[in-house]
Amino acid sequence: MNPDELAANYMAEDFEYWLNLMLDNVPDDDIDQREGSIIYDAVAPAAMVMAQQSLSLANIVKQTYIKTAQGQFLDYRAAEHGTARYAATQTEVKAKFLDSDGNPINNVQIGDQFASIGETPIFYTVKKINDDLTGELTADEPGTAANSYIGQILPVTSNDSLSWAEITEIVAPARDEETDDHLRDRLLRADDWIAYGGNITDYLAMLSKISEVGAGQVYPVWNGAGTVKLVIVDNNLMPASADLVKKVKNIIDPTNNESQGYGLAPIDHQVTVVAPTPLTVNIAATVNIDGTHGADIVKAKIKTAIEEYFKLLRQSWNSIDAKTGRGYSQTIYRSKILSQIMMVDGVINASVPTLNGTDQDIALVFNNQTSQLPILGEVVLDG
Template identity: 60%
Template structure:
């Protein structure tokens, strides 16, 4: 019997169940109809016990990771030495220009800006770079800030400023971890204990850095004591230079490499890099049914292909399931075909070409190179 079945059985003991149990104990020569004295005396007790059944069912569900949710799942996570990944703030790079298009130098740390639109995103200046661009942090958590590039308006008055613009999202934000994702992490089989700088230890370190969306670990990649960490951001794209610097400072500060002043053990020389993004063009011939417009179907196919690549990047950092060592990722033409055929209106499709070739594309993962697949041009003929 599973906790879910047990909880359901207890919850099925409702008002009618308890009232019947008690009424069966009352002699038949006593009036038991609704409104009678005995009915009115027993009904409140039956209602109370029915509510207790619901409470007991909830307690059983919340006692196990597979069925717990919300704050109860958070407590179970703490018991397993981890916690829910919280939503983070996006960091962006912006330029500030005067009326002649020249950078200005009077923007200060703490100055506030806002995006355009009916529901603006507010930013605060975090630092100023040598080229007078600034690093701004969104004042709201979550992924909404990841998608805005363009003009921003000053909230803090600045007489010299004529134009300000976000030109790059350097550290994308993420939303708070969902119950399903946290539950999956807690239930994931892990035969190795994170300890003393083993691979599990580094993966555990990186999982606690909120700006890292995924990582691969390459031990002894350049001789004894060397470790290479390949990381992606919360948008599942190659990490920016700023993010690489941030993670390097936390794991193994560059001014004291191998001395143990970061999270890495003493004598571990840690290199932090981003993967090489591999752009893959996709072309496919399709046939739509007579009731569909191909121009309406095309955006849906492009979205399906983008979702497929996103799913692949989500598993980019997973260790080989069979051996628990190394990494493997292949972009399969047949799988893309399957996604295309799921689109409403598509009745037939050719096997897609990847970079104009009839071959699947395997990502390279070794001590020198780690690749990350991204969608290039999508050509749909029909």
């Protein structure tokens, strides 16, 4: 019997199970055992308590093992493995501050606060002022809510010189708190390989500890002995910004102390950090829509479905090649895009789509020089 079966057995021991078991042991068959009878009313409360105890035992069994533990129980199991659930992070943005003539002002201070416009404002705090008088701000609330906001912000801290403030760039998108499923998968995979001495697993562990990094690929000995290339994406699984690339580089192998072991990288490792090369994929297909659905609405749903497929591709972008057990491999299949199209309500038929004008699947390039990241481009739907 495995833990799942044991828990299922306990779950089956409900009120009716215990009540019937007790009534079956009443010695005299002539005693009235119907609901409302003396014997029924005497054993029913005990049956309810026993059923609750069985449920508690089932939960104990489930929370004992990483495979089935949830919430804080899973957090405790993570602590036993020397790790913890990834906390939600805060969005980092870059903003400009202008006077009434459109010139940058120089009196915005670290700690000043701003807010986005809209019904539910996002509050930001200035963390750094750059040499060009732009500022680096961090959203006050952790989570992904601020990842998509670019535009005007209003001062919360009074500033008479300020006429216009605007977020111009998302430097490092945030992530939400790690889910049970993701943490469980990470814990169950943790013993596959040991992170040690600058091996691939060690570099992946380094990247996992940098909250702004969503995923990464590792290319060892890419430019000779002792060289390592790290290709990183942000928490939106999009190419890392130049600022994020610089930050990761300085954490792992500081620019001014390359190969000296002042970062996380082992001594004599020369680490290069880059963002992947975006591969924009334009898609065209002929779609037949039934007469009961609006064509524009259905086409919008198709584009959303295809974008979801591309998100799934980016989520597995850093997966090791299953065939070789090393390196990376990913293919954009026209058949899977067609499947996404056909699952949209209102579509009755569709042609196999073309990718960038060709009738071929696209195998992404992953080598020491180039690492491509699939980005959905234009979607043209005829019919």
